[in-house]
Structure formats: C-alpha cells, structure tokens
Amino acid sequence: MKNIVIPILCFLLLSCSKIDNSKSINIDLDNKIDGTAFLNYFKKIEIVPLETNELSLIKKITKILYYNNLYYIFDEDQKCLLIFDSDGKFKFKINHIGDGPGEYSDLCDFEINKFTNNIELLSPYGKIYIYDLSGIYKETIKIENTRAIHYFKILSKDIIVFYALFEKDRLIFYSRDKKTILKNTHNIPIYVSREAGLNNGISPFVSSNDCVNFFEPFSNEVYFLENNNLKLKYNWNFGKYNFFIDKLPENKTSDYYRNYFKNSDFAYMFFYNIENEKFIITSLINKKNVLTIMYLKSDKTSSVFIHTKGQLNFPTSPQFFTEGIIIFADFQSLKYYVKPEMLDEANRKRLAEIGMENNPVLIKYYFKN
Numbered sequence: 001m002k003n004i005v006i007p008i009l010c011f012l013l014l015s016c017s018k019i020d021n022s023k024s025i026n027i028d029l030d031n032k033i034d035g036t037a038f039l040n041y042f043k044k045i046e047i048v049p050l051e052t053n054e055l056s057l058i059k060k061i062t063k064i065l066y067y068n069n070l071y072y073i074f075d076e077d078q079k080c081l082l083i084f085d086s087d088g089k090f091k092f093k094i095n096h097i098g099d100g101p102g103e104y105s106d107l108c109d110f111e112i113n114k115f116t117n118n119i120e121l122l123s124p125y126g127k128i129y130i131y132d133l134s135g136i137y138k139e140t141i142k143i144e145n146t147r148a149i150h151y152f153k154i155l156s157k158d159i160i161v162f163y164a165l166f167e168k169d170r171l172i173f174y175s176r177d178k179k180t181i182l183k184n185t186h187n188i189p190i191y192v193s194r195e196a197g198l199n200n201g202i203s204p205f206v207s208s209n210d211c212v213n214f215f216e217p218f219s220n221e222v223y224f225l226e227n228n229n230l231k232l233k234y235n236w237n238f239g240k241y242n243f244f245i246d247k248l249p250e251n252k253t254s255d256y257y258r259n260y261f262k263n264s265d266f267a268y269m270f271f272y273n274i275e276n277e278k279f280i281i282t283s284l285i286n287k288k289n290v291l292t293i294m295y296l297k298s299d300k301t302s303s304v305f306i307h308t309k310g311q312l313n314f315p316t317s318p319q320f321f322t323e324g325i326i327i328f329a330d331f332q333s334l335k336y337y338v339k340p341e342m343l344d345e346a347n348r349k350r351l352a353e354i355g356m357e358n359n360p361v362l363i364k365y366y367f368k369n
Contacts, residue, residue: 024237032306035313047350048362056090102137115157153205196257208275215273241267276320324366
C-alpha cells in the first residue's frame with residue numbers, strides 16, 4: 001500500500017507572524033526575578049542517588065521515564081536502557097548491541113508502551129525493538145520508507161508518531177495494524193535545523209495528563225495531537241520579543257544565522273515545555289539570557305526566572321511527578337541545583353556521599369500545597 005501523503009502548510013501555520021489572542025498566555029519578559037527565587041514554590045528537596053557498580057555505570061542521561069515504581073534511564077551514548085527502583089537501586093539494563101535477534105547498532109529514543117506493558121527502543125534507521133518489562137526481547141518492527149528518525153510517541157495501541165528532524169515533513173504517523181505510514185506532515189524547511197541550528201536536542205512530544213503535546217524550539221505555539229493532526233493548544237505571547245519563523249531570512253549560512261540571533265532581542269529557542277494540571281514550565285533565550293517561565297493556570301500568573309552563571313538556578317529540563325518536578329544532575333553540576341543547607345539531615349548525608357566516580361543523581365523538588 002502506498003503512503004498516504006496529506007500536505008499541510010505547517011510552516012505557515014507555525015508562528016505565522018501573528019498571535020491567536022484567544023489562546024494566548026501573555027508573559028512580561030522584562031519583569032524578571034533572580035533564579036534562586038524558584039525555591040519559594042517548593043517545600044522539600046530529595047536526593048535519589050543512582051546505584052553505581054560495574055553494570056550500572058551511566059555515561060550520559062538522555063531521557064528518564066518513571067513507570068510502575070521504576071526509573072527507566074536512557075543512556076544514548078552507551079546505547080542502553082538502565083532500570084533502577086524508586087530508591088535508586090539498580091535492577092537490570094538492556095544493552096544488546098550487535099546484529100542478532102533483539103540486537104541493534106544504534107538507539108535514539110525509547111518509550112514504555114502502556115497499552116501492552118512493553119519497552120520499545122527506537123533505532124534512527126526506522127526500527128523499533130520491543131522487550132517486556134523484565135528486558136526479554138519479543139520482536140522488531142521495521143518502518144518502511146523512512147530515513148533518519150529521531151523521536152517517537154505511542155498515541156494508541158495502533159498509532160505511533162515519529163519525528164524526523166531533517167526530513168521535509170517532520171511528522172510521520174504509522175499504523176501497527178496496517179503496517180504502513182498513514183501520513184507525512186509538518187513541513188519545515190531543512191535550513192531551520194541545519195543552518196539556523198534551531199534544535200534543542202530533546203523530544204518535541206510531551207505527555208500532559210492524557211494528552212500528548214507537541215512543540216518546536218523556534219515556535220511560540222504549543223499543539224496537541226488529536227486524530228493524527230496538530231491542533232493549537234496555546235501560544236506564548238511575549239509582545240515585542242515575539243519571534244516568528246516565517247520572518248527568518250531563508251537559506252543563509254550558519255554564520256549568518258549565528259550573527260542574526262546574536263544581535264537580536266527575540267524570545268526564541270525553547271529548551272523544553274512541560275505541563276500538568278496546575279503549571280506550565282518552559283525555558284528559552286531572550287537578550288542572550290536563559291529564562292525559565294513558571295505559569296500558574298488557576299490564576300493565570302507567572303514568574304520569569306533569569307539564570308545567572310555560576311549560581312543556583314531553576315532546575316534544567318525538569319519533568320513532573322505527582323508531587324513536584326524531578327531532574328538529573330552529575331557531580332559537577334549538583335551545586336547549581338541544590339545546596340546542603342536546603343536539605344534535611346538524611347538528604348544532606350546523601351549529598352555529601354556523592355563523588356566524581358558516582359552515577360548522576362535524581363533531584364526531586366516537592367511543591368508547596
């Protein structure tokens with residue numbers, strides 16, 4: 001069956017020189033506060049060291065998922081998935097580099113399939129390697145007619161959506177049942193990623209309660225996925241600092257774009273955009289500064305935190321858990337996210353025991369009621 005290609009003018013849709021005021025979140029980026037003020041939102045900080053032994057060594061954490069009281073930690077550099085319990089004790093890992101059944105040459109993403117209770121590992125070459133929750137190999141799915149794939153999200157028992165950063169159409173909707181691509185869409189010119197370098201190195205898919213959100217680093221707009229389509233959920237409105245991708249000069253050199261952004265005051269390059277029932281948190285660049293925005297849905301108020309080099313700052317690349325946010329940090333970066341005086345006695349002891357030779361740690365920040 002041939003691929004069904006439904007062209008959509010996504011490039012014009014995304015940040016097309018205007019803001020939908022009916023769905024705007026208005027933010028005053030000139031009203032900034034010191035990064036340490038983020039602590040006012042939290043009542044407690046917990047340190048979760050990840051057990052360090054010969055089998056559990058982590059080179060670089062790329063992604064974390066928490067499922068059934070276990071942390072699933074993707075180390076893209078080592079092409080493996082490591083599993084730890086809620087106390088940080090190592091359980092097992094999936095590390096099957098090779099050419100045999102259940103073996104792979106490269107990995108770029110992973111998901112827990114909540115419809116089947118399986119672990120799914122994505123190869124950039126269009127294959128999904130499926131294992132059960134104990135790490136036993138089950139099968140491989142080959143996605144035909146694809147080149148380099150970077151991220152994916154499981155939307156239903158049948159539908160998967162892939163994101164291909166350097167393809168003309170970045171979104172690929174695939175049916176497991178039909179074993180075919182249903183739609184290629186979301187047309188973004190290649191120079192946006194390649195020469196302009198507007199990439200953030202993380203997945204554009206973000207789970208938000210029962211919804212899957214989608215965002216791009218160059219766009220103020222946040223979408224949700226429904227019926228294999230993008231639908232606008234809300235847009236960030238920064239007034240005079242708004243950046244619109246369709247106003248970016250086309251097909252210039254990397255040096256040109258580097259100077260273009262260096263000499264601008266745009267609010268651009270969203271590093272992440274997470275959401276739960278109470279908050280939306282995002283981070284971006286404005287006037288050469290990294291800012292983090294924490295938006296409270298109930299009263300539509302926000303705080304804008306400015307990151308100061310060498311000081312304690314709002315946690316980088318957080319994820320929500322039931323009671324707060326969680327991040328990971330290695331020994332060298334710990335000092336930017338937590339201080340001993342912020343911890344109770346048990347967590348101060350854990351912090352003091354962490355050394356250069358240890359695995360990264362998880363830091364959990366618990367919201368005030």
